[in-house]
Amino acid sequence: MVRKDLLLEMRTRETVAAMFLFVVLAMVVFHYAFTAGGRGAPALYTGGMLWVVFVFGALLGLGRSFAHEKDEGCLDGLLLCPVDRVTIFLSKMTANLVFLGLIQVLAVPVFALFFAPGRIVAHLPALVLLIALGDVGISALGTLLATIAMHTRARDLILPIVFLPLVVPLLIAAATGTSGLLSGAPGGPSLLGRAAFLLVYDGVFLVLAYGTYDVAIGE
Amino acid sequence: MTVAARGSSARARPATATTVAVLAAAAAFLLADVLVGFLAAPTDASTLGFTQKIFYVHAPIAETALLAYAVAFVAALLFLRRDDPRYDRLGLAAVRLGLLFSVLVMVSGVIWGRAAWGVWWAWEPRLTTFLIACLLYAGYFVLRGAVDDESRRATFAALYAIVAFVDVPITFFATRLLPAGLHPVVLGPSGSGMAWRDLVAFLCGTAGMTLLFVGLLRIEMGIEALREGLRDLADRLEG
Numbered sequence: 400m401v402r403k404d405l406l407l408e409m410r411t412r413e414t415v416a417a418m419f420l421f422v423v424l425a426m427v428v429f430h431y432a433f434t435a436g437g438r439g440a441p442a443l444y445t446g447g448m449l450w451v452v453f454v455f456g457a458l459l460g461l462g463r464s465f466a467h468e469k470d471e472g473c474l475d476g477l478l479l480c481p482v483d484r485v486t487i488f489l490s491k492m493t494a495n496l497v498f499l500g501l502i503q504v505l506a507v508p509v510f511a512l513f514f515a516p517g518r519i520v521a522h523l524p525a526l527v528l529l530i531a532l533g534d535v536g537i538s539a540l541g542t543l544l545a546t547i548a549m550h551t552r553a554r555d556l557i558l559p560i561v562f563l564p565l566v567v568p569l570l571i572a573a574a575t576g577t578s579g580l581l582s583g584a585p586g587g588p589s590l591l592g593r594a595a596f597l598l599v600y601d602g603v604f605l606v607l608a609y610g611t612y613d614v615a616i617g618e
Numbered sequence: 619m620t621v622a623a624r625g626s627s628a629r630a631r632p633a634t635a636t637t638v639a640v641l642a643a644a645a646a647f648l649l650a651d652v653l654v655g656f657l658a659a660p661t662d663a664s665t666l667g668f669t670q671k672i673f674y675v676h677a678p679i680a681e682t683a684l685l686a687y688a689v690a691f692v693a694a695l696l697f698l699r700r701d702d703p704r705y706d707r708l709g710l711a712a713v714r715l716g717l718l719f720s721v722l723v724m725v726s727g728v729i730w731g732r733a734a735w736g737v738w739w740a741w742e743p744r745l746t747t748f749l750i751a752c753l754l755y756a757g758y759f760v761l762r763g764a765v766d767d768e769s770r771r772a773t774f775a776a777l778y779a780i781v782a783f784v785d786v787p788i789t790f791f792a793t794r795l796l797p798a799g800l801h802p803v804v805l806g807p808s809g810s811g812m813a814w815r816d817l818v819a820f821l822c823g824t825a826g827m828t829l830l831f832v833g834l835l836r837i838e839m840g841i842e843a844l845r846e847g848l849r850d851l852a853d854r855l856e857g
Contacts, residue, residue: 517625543781547774560760561778564753565785568792596791603784611777614698617770 414463415498422456422506424496426513445514446578450570452510453503453530454537454563461541462496462558464491465549476547484613488542492608495537501545505532522580525590529580532575532597536604540565543608639683641833646840647826651678655819674816678823680748681720682831684786686716687755689835691783694776703846704839706772709779710762711838715831723748743793750789754782795856812817 405456428446470473479485507530511519541562548558578591608615655674690712697705727745728820734736739745765771 415823437626462764540781546775548759550767550774551761552763554767557761557764561757564750564757568785568789571792598790603788604781607781607784611698611780614773615777 401510414460415501418456418459418498418502418505419505419564421459421503422475423454423509425452425455426506426510430513444578445510445581447574449507449510449577450533450574452506453499453533454570455505456502456617457495457499457537457541458559458562459501461495461562462548462555464495464542465545466554468502478616484616485609486606488546488612492538492542495542496534499538500543505612514515519581526577528594529573529576529590529597531568532594532601534566535601536569536597537566539601539604540569543569543604543612543615544610550617561572569600595606636838637833637836640829640836643655643843644829644833647822647829649826651675651823651826653820654815654822658819660813669730672726672730672733674819674823676723676730676818678827680744681824682827683716683719683723683748683751684727685828686712686719686831686835687751687783687786688718692780694779697772697776698780701773707839707842707846709776711835713758715834717752717758718829719831719847720748720752720755724759731821732746739762741793742835743790746793747786747790751782751786754785758782768837817826833850 426560429452433444433448466494480487507519507526523561544562544565545558548554549558572593576590576597579589580591651674655671677714693705693712696702697709724745725758727748728738731740747756755802756777758778762775765774767804
């Protein structure tokens, strides 16, 4: 399982590079979209921007994560392995989590440079907490849905359509939390509330994926 | 009712008589809802005034939509457990009706919102929740359409119905996290204690909508069963 993870990472330099490029491009476009009036991007919007970029970046990676398996016929081999299906889920999810974390490590400094230099440094621990919690949810839900989408026609089309509505609650909590953090508006408790919500969300979908993964991945 | 007429066209099914009876009861309750709501119940004393009447239609539809999703959820669980295509049909019919009722909630909600708040759309938790539920369950049909293998389609649809149902209450809480003051605070009339005639209208509406849902569900399932039978026949003809 760990070996598979490493193998995947080696193989997917292309994926991470594409994800990162997308993220930076999206930020540039956002900059021009939000500063059309001549003023800088308001701090209130930056949380939403950051998370939209993350979710779509993650979507790129998730779409690829099973494409290899299916196209190259590795899936059958994977299923024949004497491991629990849940192990497959966890390793896939970990791989997706690593990719997402990797592009974030690269993207957050870029984001800070573009939009909110001072604030990010000041609130880094809280921001990292929000991002980490959000990432677990995105990866858990994304891996489960990518597995289902893998078996469909036009899977690149299906994944966003089923993934985005489901990720909206997470996005709401994470984006409002981040915006609050960066604009300095809400105090500690509301940030804690959002973190707790993300934790519950992560938990629910981890349990759900755990319970349904053998059905999802197929015989 | 035209709906009842359509139901009887699913002929030779033993459920038809029951379905017609259910739909007739639904019609009676809904008629009572409208009559009591518009004629007997007092006009709302607050600024809502006469526009409050839409509540007797709006709220029962909303509850029925949620009921439909709950039925789809239970059907999905049963399908994964028993692997019986009947539960797949039930789930499909329930989600289809749930989506229909959700769209009706949105339409009646938007109309009421215009009258009550002065805007067509407000990012109010319940409105947002239903919007996201609509998007979620629309994805159900896209997913179904994209899977060719029948048993796999049913399995994925069931999985998705489970995940989506879990997401709806979560979305409700997530929208509550939005900073207060961005949207008007809405007090449902139910929160402020209804007069008994209001209550009668509301209960009639709920009973009527629920029965309408049950009746339509039976018709939908009948249609799906016929469709499946037709497919089997076609397969057998081809060889």
